[in-house]
Structures are given as structure tokens and as C-alpha cells.
Amino acid sequence: MKYFVTGGAGFIGSTMVDKLFEDKDAEVTVFDNFCSGQMTYIDKHLENKKFKLVKGDLLNLPLLKESIKNHDFVYHFAANPDIAKAMVETDLDLRLGVIATYNLVEAMRVNNLNKIVYTSGSGVYGDVGYTETAEDFGPLLPSSMYGASKLGAEGIISAFCHMFEMQAWIFRFANVVGRNQTHGVAYDFIRKLKENPNKLLILGDGTQSKSYVHVDDVIAAVQLVLEKSKNKVNVYNVASGDYITVKEIADIVTKEMGLSNVKYEYSGGDRGWKGDVPIVRFNLDKIHILGWKAKYSSKDSVVFSTREMLGIKNMENSAHILK
Amino acid sequence: MKYFVTGGAGFIGSTMVDKLFEDKDAEVTVFDNFCSGQMTYIDKHLENKKFKLVKGDLLNLPLLKESIKNHDFVYHFAANPDIAKAMVETDLDLRLGVIATYNLVEAMRVNNLNKIVYTSGSGVYGDVGYTETAEDFGPLLPSSMYGASKLGAEGIISAFCHMFEMQAWIFRFANVVGRNQTHGVAYDFIRKLKENPNKLLILGDGTQSKSYVHVDDVIAAVQLVLEKSKNKVNVYNVASGDYITVKEIADIVTKEMGLSNVKYEYSGGDRGWKGDVPIVRFNLDKIHILGWKAKYSSKDSVVFSTREMLGIKNMENSAHILK
Numbered sequence: 207m208k209y210f211v212t213g214g215a216g217f218i219g220s221t222m223v224d225k226l227f228e229d230k231d232a233e234v235t236v237f238d239n240f241c242s243g244q245m246t247y248i249d250k251h252l253e254n255k256k257f258k259l260v261k262g263d264l265l266n267l268p269l270l271k272e273s274i275k276n277h278d279f280v281y282h283f284a285a286n287p288d289i290a291k292a293m294v295e296t297d298l299d300l301r302l303g304v305i306a307t308y309n310l311v312e313a314m315r316v317n318n319l320n321k322i323v324y325t326s327g328s329g330v331y332g333d334v335g336y337t338e339t340a341e342d343f344g345p346l347l348p349s350s351m352y353g354a355s356k357l358g359a360e361g362i363i364s365a366f367c368h369m370f371e372m373q374a375w376i377f378r379f380a381n382v383v384g385r386n387q388t389h390g391v392a393y394d395f396i397r398k399l400k401e402n403p404n405k406l407l408i409l410g411d412g413t414q415s416k417s418y419v420h421v422d423d424v425i426a427a428v429q430l431v432l433e434k435s436k437n438k439v440n441v442y443n444v445a446s447g448d449y450i451t452v453k454e455i456a457d458i459v460t461k462e463m464g465l466s467n468v469k470y471e472y473s474g475g476d477r478g479w480k481g482d483v484p485i486v487r488f489n490l491d492k493i494h495i496l497g498w499k500a501k502y503s504s505k506d507s508v509v510f511s512t513r514e515m516l517g518i519k520n521m522e523n524s525a526h527i528l529k
Numbered sequence: 530m531k532y533f534v535t536g537g538a539g540f541i542g543s544t545m546v547d548k549l550f551e552d553k554d555a556e557v558t559v560f561d562n563f564c565s566g567q568m569t570y571i572d573k574h575l576e577n578k579k580f581k582l583v584k585g586d587l588l589n590l591p592l593l594k595e596s597i598k599n600h601d602f603v604y605h606f607a608a609n610p611d612i613a614k615a616m617v618e619t620d621l622d623l624r625l626g627v628i629a630t631y632n633l634v635e636a637m638r639v640n641n642l643n644k645i646v647y648t649s650g651s652g653v654y655g656d657v658g659y660t661e662t663a664e665d666f667g668p669l670l671p672s673s674m675y676g677a678s679k680l681g682a683e684g685i686i687s688a689f690c691h692m693f694e695m696q697a698w699i700f701r702f703a704n705v706v707g708r709n710q711t712h713g714v715a716y717d718f719i720r721k722l723k724e725n726p727n728k729l730l731i732l733g734d735g736t737q738s739k740s741y742v743h744v745d746d747v748i749a750a751v752q753l754v755l756e757k758s759k760n761k762v763n764v765y766n767v768a769s770g771d772y773i774t775v776k777e778i779a780d781i782v783t784k785e786m787g788l789s790n791v792k793y794e795y796s797g798g799d800r801g802w803k804g805d806v807p808i809v810r811f812n813l814d815k816i817h818i819l820g821w822k823a824k825y826s827s828k829d830s831v832v833f834s835t836r837e838m839l840g841i842k843n844m845e846n847s848a849h850i851l852k
Binding site for chain 1: 680692
């Protein structure tokens with residue numbers, strides 16, 4: 207099987223690439239513009255003859271059409287990682303989300319590829335408070351351009367499936383965390399505390415409450431859904447099923463960094479930035495019934511990923527600390 | 530009130546412009562690229578000092594930003610009218626639907642405009658057979674790029690409402706028919722029968738069954754919703770509540786044209802083109818509860834609009850013929 211992985215040098219993409227190579231017959235092409243991807247996440251594969259790297263941008267349609275030739279299966283992870291930036295660069299997600307995804311399925315169409323995994327997200331559901339959103343929730347009124355770009359990309363992928371006989375697996379992920387993170391709340395907190403270990407600026411009032419899911423859980427979910435769900439367009443929520451607040455994440459990060467007496471400062475308001483969704487609640491019945499359940503809770507996911515980012519080894523062995 | 534109407538020389542747009550001028554204080558700017566709009570639909574206003582015409586394309590963002598200055602309210606009717614064309618020009622709806630809509634709300638943002646009416650459509654619901662789709666139906670998996678572009682545009686408008694304090698009224702219309710049609714089933718049938726009154730090619734098998742709603746009903750629906758629904762983002766289905774088949778439309782058109790013994794030929798298959806949705810069913814509870822109900826049935830709407838397109842006068846007086 208020949209895989210084409212957009213954003214394959216990024217967080218979830220690079221983790222998936224490692225997983226794909228567990229199959230000895232797999233051949234993998236990573237297509238990444240390295241705007242947030244890291245060479246260190248994929249350099250272990252550079253000597254592998256079954257690995258190919260294309261430094262390229264999804265907005266470069268001719269390069270994309272050429273690069274994607276002769277592959278069997280597409281994983282589409284590339285996206286703008288900076289959700290808040292749309293406030294000052296309003297077309298960022300339109301370009302990197304919607305148009306990039308159109309280019310990808312168009313490149314697939316002209317080369318007769320027909321299977322794609324797409325990483326959407328909870329942003330499509332908008333700001334609906336404590337409502338547990340299932341995959342059939344509506345109306346879908348995103349509150350950020352990031353969410354809007356996910357919704358637009360889902361629609362384009364669905365249209366191509368119906369018009370050109372493709373098949374898609376669309377995943378609406380919670381906040382994914384893990385060793386190769388390139389962004390995220392704990393990632394930001396670590397960065398800030400390394401600069402100044404005495405105080406921490408928390409965006410919003412710290413009570414924002416969301417689900418965090420470990421990337422290893424996410425990969426397992428994708429694999430199970432691919433194996434068991436065979437509709438033309440398959441849509442699944444993927445989350446841990448429980449929730450923690452931003453303040454709790456700050457407590458985890460400071461503890462794991464061995465810091466004490468860190469002064470928390472809050473930017474204030476009920477959300478981190480304009481377009482942020484402060485409360486996210488998932489209904490996970492569909493994927494639970496299929497047979498997947500997260501191994502890690504939101505708290506465990508954040509603790510593990512914080513340790514991974516800090517380079518603390520033997521995480522599994524120290525899992526009892528979490529209790 | 531100063532109105533800015535995209536697609537204002539097109540079918541629904543030009544009808545709305547006529548309606549807006551019933552208010553003596555109204556000032557109206559039509560922004561249209563005349564790709565399907567017709568000068569004859571708006572030329573009666575050209576001498577009116579309160580009317581302004583900008584021949585321009587929504588993809589020309591600098592012109593759009595300049596033209597939209599100092600308006601109070603935006604009606605966004607511009608769209609690609611040729612749904613089937615996406616099979617050969619796959620980025621058509623991406624450009625004329627999604628990117629054009631982004632440009633519009635971006636032009637609104639930089640000029641501090643904050644109210645927009647958007648004409649979405651049943652295409653966002655995808656191909657779900659006889660399921661009556663309410664506004665909260667999900668998942669939204671469009672089967673055409675036209676539907677995908679409507680969904681993407683809805684998402685972008687919603688994001689801008691949340692990020693930049695705008696307010697939107699989104700209408701998911703059934704097939705709208707009326708005097709200024711520039712496309713549609715009956716429109717195509719009239720065109721074909723004028724070329725050859727002996728035979729008529731019907732796309733699909735003729736059993737496709739959808740709701741048709743007269744543009745006068747649509748305008749009344751928009752006005753009522755604007756008056757009564759004041760959320761940040763307001764989404765409403767607008768349809769006649771009943772359904773007719775494409776074969777029945779062929780029968781209406783041939784009868785109204787005074788033709789007999791027209792030989793119907795069918796292109797075959799259960800739908801008109803790849804991406805077409807053969808069965809469309811609406812749940813209309815939300816707008817009925819608000820106080821709007823279509824005056825005309827699907828059949829009456831098609832009969833009236835056929836007569837309007839054929840230039841037959843005194844339609845109201847001849848309404849008994851429909852019984």
C-alpha cells in the first residue's frame with residue numbers, strides 16, 4: 207500500500223507515518239510545507255527506501271498533482287495550526303483549509319485516487335455550550351474560521367465522494383495531544399514557563415473546559431474506523447469522553463515542570479480568543495458502539511503529553527503518579 | 530437604509546431589488562458580473578438617483594471593498610447558477626460560492642457593515658432521500674460542489690458573525706421559480722421546446738421529486754424572518770411544502786406552450802446529473818411557526834413561473850385553470 211500523507215511532518219501526521227511503517231509493505235510519501243512540521247519528527251525515515259519526502263505546499267496544485275501520482279490512499283492532516291490568527295489574517299484558514307483540501311481532492315481525481323482520511327474537528331459544531339454533539343448534530347454554525355474551514359473541507363470531500371466515486375473517513379477530533387505537538391495549551395504553557403518560570407499568562411479565565419485525547423488513542427481510533435466503517439462518507443467523533451479545564455492544565459504543567467509558586471495571570475473573559483469555543487462536549491456513542499474507546503482520560507492525556515514534550519521517559523511506568 | 534445586493538441583476542436578486550424600492554427611502558446598489566444576470570431585469574431603475582449599478586465580480590476584492598462602503602445591509606444572491614458544470618470545472622463553486630462569499634464578508638468587516646442575508650439551499654443536506662430535513666439536520670454531506678459551496682459559505686458567514694459581531698440570516702431555499710429565472714428545469718424545457726417542439730429531452734428518468742417555491746413567496750419569507758428572527762445567526766428552510774416530479778413539470782410546460790404530442794426522451798438513471806439530488810423533502814415547522822407559509826403549491830409555482838417566462842399576462846386571474 208502506497209500512502210500519501212499531507213502534513214506528514216506535523217504532529218498527528220508524523221505519528222501516523224511511524225504507525226504506517228509498522229506494516230513492512232507500506233510505502234509512505236510525506237507532503238509538507240514545514241510551516242509547522244519538523245524535520246526531526248520524520249528524519250528517522252529519511253534513509254528508508256520506502257519513504258519519500260516532498261517539501262511542498264498544497265496551494266501548489268501542479269506540484270501536488272505530480273507528487274500524488276501512483277499512490278493508493280491519502281491521509282490529510284495539513285492545516286493551519288494557529289486558530290486565533292484568523293482574527294488578523296482572516297483568509298488563512300480559507301487558503302490552508304478549504305482551498306488546500308479542494309486542491310488535494312482535485313489532484314486525487316485527476317490521478318484516479320479514491321480513498322481519503324480527513325482530520326476535521328469539534329470546531330464544526332460551533333459554540334453550543336454543554337450540548338453533547340453527536341455526528342448528526344445541527345445546525346453547524348462554527349464560531350471560528352478554523353471551524354468554518356473544517357466544515358467547508360468536509361463538504362468538498364463529501365461532494366467529490368458523490369460526484370467522482372471516492373470514499374472518505376472524516377474524523378472530528380477533540381484537542382489531540384502527544385509527543386510531537388507543535389501547538390496547543392500545554393505546549394504554550396511549557397514555552398511560556400521556560401521563558402519565565404515565575405508567572406503564567408492564561409488566556410481567558412481558565413474555566414474553559416474541553417476534551418483532550420492522546421495521539422496514540424487517535425491513531426487507534428482511525429485504524430479501527432477504517433477497518434469497520436465502509437460507507438461512502440464516514441464521519442466519527444474522537445474524544446476521551448471526559449473533560450478538564452485550562453486551569454487544571456496549568457496545574458499539571460507547572461507540577462510536571464517541578465515548579466511551585468507560579469503566579470497565574472488571566473487575560474480574562476470566558477474564552478481564550480475571539481472564535482474560541484470555551485465548552486466542548488462530545489457524544490461518543492457512534493465510535494464506542496463500533497468498538498473504540500479512549501485508553502487515556504483527558505487528564506492522563508495531558509499529563510502524558512506534557513511529560514513527552516518535556517522529554518520525561520518511562521511514562522507508562524509512572525502512570526500510577528496520575529492517580 | 531442603503532442596501533448592497535450581490536447578484537442583483539439575477540433572478541432572485543432583481544426581484545428583491547424591485548421589492549426594496551417599495552420603500553421610498555431605500556437606496557440600492559446592485560453588484561453583479563452579469564455572468565447570468567440580465568440588464569433587462571434592472572434597467573427600469575437606471576434613471577433612479579437612489580439606484581447604483583456596479584458591474585463587478587466578487588472575486589475582485591479591492592473593487593468589492595470600495596463598492597460596499599457606506600451601505601447598511603447586504604443581500605448576497607450571487608452564485609454559480611449551473612450546478613452540473615462542476616463535473617467538468619470542479620473549482621467553479623469553490624470560486625463563485627466559497628471564495629466570493631469570504632470576499633464579501635471580508636469587505637463588510639473592513640467597512641464595518643454587519644448585517645447580511647445569504648441564500649443557501651437544500652444542497653447542504655445532501656442526498657438523504659425521503660428524510661424531511663429540518664434546519665438542525667445532520668450530518669451535512671452534500672453530493673455536489675454547489676451544495677458544498679453553500680455549506681462552506683454558511684460556515685464562513687457564521688464564523689464572521691461570531692468573530693466580528695455580525696448578524697446573518699441564512700435561507701435554505703427549495704427550487705425557486707419566477708418571472709426572472711435564468712436557469713431551472715422549466716426554463717430549460719421552454720428553451721428546448723422553442724428549438725424543437727416535437728420532442729423533449731428530460732434529464733434522468735423524470736421521477737425526480739422536489740419542492741418548487743415561487744420567488745414572491747420567497748421574498749415574503751425573507752421579509753418575515755428579518756422582522757421576527759433576531760439571533761446572531763438565523764437559519765431557515767423556505768419551501769412550498771409539497772412536491773412535484775420533473776415529468777409533471779414537462780407536462781405543465783408543454784400544456785402552457787400549447788403543444789401536444791411532444792415525445793419525451795429520457796437520459797435515464799435516477800437523477801439529472803452526477804451530484805443531483807433526486808428526492809428533496811423539507812421540514813418547514815420552524816418557518817411555519819414563525820408565521821410564514823407558501824401561498825403557492827409546487828405545481829402552482831411552476832405553472833405561474835412558466836406563464837411568466839412565456840409572457841402570459843393576468844396570471845392571478847387565470848389561477849382557476851390550475852385547479
